[in-house]
Amino acid sequence: MQSYEKETESKLMNNTINLISKTAYLKFEQCKKAFYFYKKHPYLRDKISVDKQLTFKRGHQVGDFAQSLFPGGIDVSKKAKNSTEGLELTKTLIENKTPVIYEATFSFNDALIMVDILCLENGHYTAYEVKSSFKISDIYLKDACLQYYVLKNALPNFDDLFLVTLNQDYIFENEINPKLLFKKRSVKKESEKNLPYFENQLFEAQLVLEQNKIPNISIGKHCFKPYQCDYFNNCWKDTINEDSIFNLPLLDKEKLFEWYNSGILSINQVGEEQDSKEIIYKIKAAYFENKPIVNKEKIASFLSTIELPIIALDMEMWGPAIPKINGTKPFEQLPYLVCFFDGKNHSSVFIDYKSDERKLYADKLIESTSNYKSILVYDGTMEKMVINNLIKLFPELKTDLEAIKNKFKDVFDVFLEFSYYHPLFKTNFSLKTVSNVLLENINYSKITSGLEAMAYFDRFRNEENLVEKEIIKQELIDYCQTDTLATYQLVDFLLSCI
Numbered sequence: 001m002q003s004y005e006k007e008t009e010s011k012l013m014n015n016t017i018n019l020i021s022k023t024a025y026l027k028f029e030q031c032k033k034a035f036y037f038y039k040k041h042p043y044l045r046d047k048i049s050v051d052k053q054l055t056f057k058r059g060h061q062v063g064d065f066a067q068s069l070f071p072g073g074i075d076v077s078k079k080a081k082n083s084t085e086g087l088e089l090t091k092t093l094i095e096n097k098t099p100v101i102y103e104a105t106f107s108f109n110d111a112l113i114m115v116d117i118l119c120l121e122n123g124h125y126t127a128y129e130v131k132s133s134f135k136i137s138d139i140y141l142k143d144a145c146l147q148y149y150v151l152k153n154a155l156p157n158f159d160d161l162f163l164v165t166l167n168q169d170y171i172f173e174n175e176i177n178p179k180l181l182f183k184k185r186s187v188k189k190e191s192e193k194n195l196p197y198f199e200n201q202l203f204e205a206q207l208v209l210e211q212n213k214i215p216n217i218s219i220g221k222h223c224f225k226p227y228q229c230d231y232f233n234n235c236w237k238d239t240i241n242e243d244s245i246f247n248l249p250l251l252d253k254e255k256l257f258e259w260y261n262s263g264i265l266s267i268n269q270v271g272e273e274q275d276s277k278e279i280i281y282k283i284k285a286a287y288f289e290n291k292p293i294v295n296k297e298k299i300a301s302f303l304s305t306i307e308l309p310i311i312a313l314d315m316e317m318w319g320p321a322i323p324k325i326n327g328t329k330p331f332e333q334l335p336y337l338v339c340f341f342d343g344k345n346h347s348s349v350f351i352d353y354k355s356d357e358r359k360l361y362a363d364k365l366i367e368s369t370s371n372y373k374s375i376l377v378y379d380g381t382m383e384k385m386v387i388n389n390l391i392k393l394f395p396e397l398k399t400d401l402e403a404i405k406n407k408f409k410d411v412f413d414v415f416l417e418f419s420y421y422h423p424l425f426k427t428n429f430s431l432k433t434v435s436n437v438l439l440e441n442i443n444y445s446k447i448t449s450g451l452e453a454m455a456y457f458d459r460f461r462n463e464e465n466l467v468e469k470e471i472i473k474q475e476l477i478d479y480c481q482t483d484t485l486a487t488y489q490l491v492d493f494l495l496s497c498i
């Protein structure tokens with residue numbers, strides 16, 4: 001399911017310090033030090049962000065749903081308390097020729113794996129590993145090949161392992177058809193070719209554990225690939241100080257590590273021989289003097305494009321991995337909320353998708369914005385995408401919807417183009433960071449990100465208690481309204497700069 005980490009895996013691993021789980025192995029592939037920390041010093045791990053937790057949760061939901069491809073299986077993770085019990089139970093289920101097993105547990109050469117779905121078909125076993133994505137990434141392939149390696153050696157009559165992903169062309173109509181929602185692809189070819197590789201890697205991994213000392217590995221690009229490492233704060237705490245080069249925006253990691261490895265650690269050390277771009281010097285000066293970059297001309301030029309009357313707009317989207325609305329695809333972004341602020345009053349349109357209400361949303365969007373000449377947005381990429389999708393759905397509204405897009409004035413551009421830059425932004429130009437630095441009285445609600453707002457919307461839809469439902473709805477509106485208020489106030493702030 002979720003390749004990065006599984007609740008089930010950590011539950012089943014709790015009595016197996018020497019076994020190398022799939023998660024542990026993937027850490028070894030990323031960095032031996034991360035692997036060592038995971039096995040020997042798990043308490044050093046960073047706190048898991050809400051967004052990461054939500055991504056895990058979505059992975060579990062898709063994985064659970066994929067079981068309907070092969071219904072009626074026995075779930076080892078629900079019956080076993082730890083990996084020893086999981087291995088024992090799996091062995092018994094295999095001996096009893098159980099046709100479908102979920103989370104079947106196997107071990108070989110110190111590697112421990114749990115297979116999402118294992119099926120006995122014509123006397124042979126086929127395994128299925130489910131991913132809540134459209135594409136098969138390198139890390140998914142590696143994860144699947146490791147499982148193949150273990151199964152090939154631990155399970156007689158094992159035939160093949162398939163990666164199961166969501167089908168991006170699937171369109172929901174009335175009821176989900178799992179056979180069409182998912183796509184599968186065999187990893188036999190890659191896995192057979194890589195069997196000696198895993199043999200060797202697992203041997204190396206055991207050596208790392210036996211040496212019983214933290215591997216001497218410096219920070220590098222590997223800290224971010226394929227995911228930001230779970231021990232990031234532990235390794236980076238002495239590097240990311242106030243004048244670290246890693247606070248410089250607009251530079252790729254390649255370049256930053258080139259400098260870092262040649263001994264350039266602080267912004268002060270960056271000279272012409274490192275980078276001759278004028279903006280780098282301006283940023284350097286901003287850090288040095290602790291003063292913002294203010295390009296009055298460029299700010300004035302942006303502001304001159306704004307025509308009165310103005311309104312600030314922000315949308316919230318819902319993109320369920322498993323589609324729930326007729327005519328929609330997996331992960332399709334459906335707008336459920338739009339908030340407006342005209343400098344005095346807030347207003348909003350909230351739709352709950354009891355059915356496909358996108359026409360209502362489009363009509364309300366047009367109606368609420370028609371009297372304004374400029375519409376303030378902050379990074380309006382998603383908003384433009386939503387409007388383009390509405391145009392495709394309702395071509396008769398094309399002129400009105402195009403007009404809304406044409407009125408967009410994206411305040412984000414001012415910051416992205418360094419017309420205004422404050423050293424406290426560091427490398428982050430999100431609305432929350434920018435407004436936190438520049439504005440007073442902007443307080444976000446409990447919701448901290450668009451992904452979290454999406455999870456709130458799911459809760460709203462599933463909540464039966466009407467009072468609770470109303471509370472969740474209000475949280476979402478508060479969150480969205482805060483964005484419109486901040487966007488509007490940023491324009492006021494920019495006006496005060498020129």
Ligand code: SF4
Pocket residue numbers: 030031032033034035037217218219220222223224229230231232233235236
């Ligand atoms: S932060 Fe980087 S160096 Fe430290 S354990 Fe993670 S990947 Fe390795």
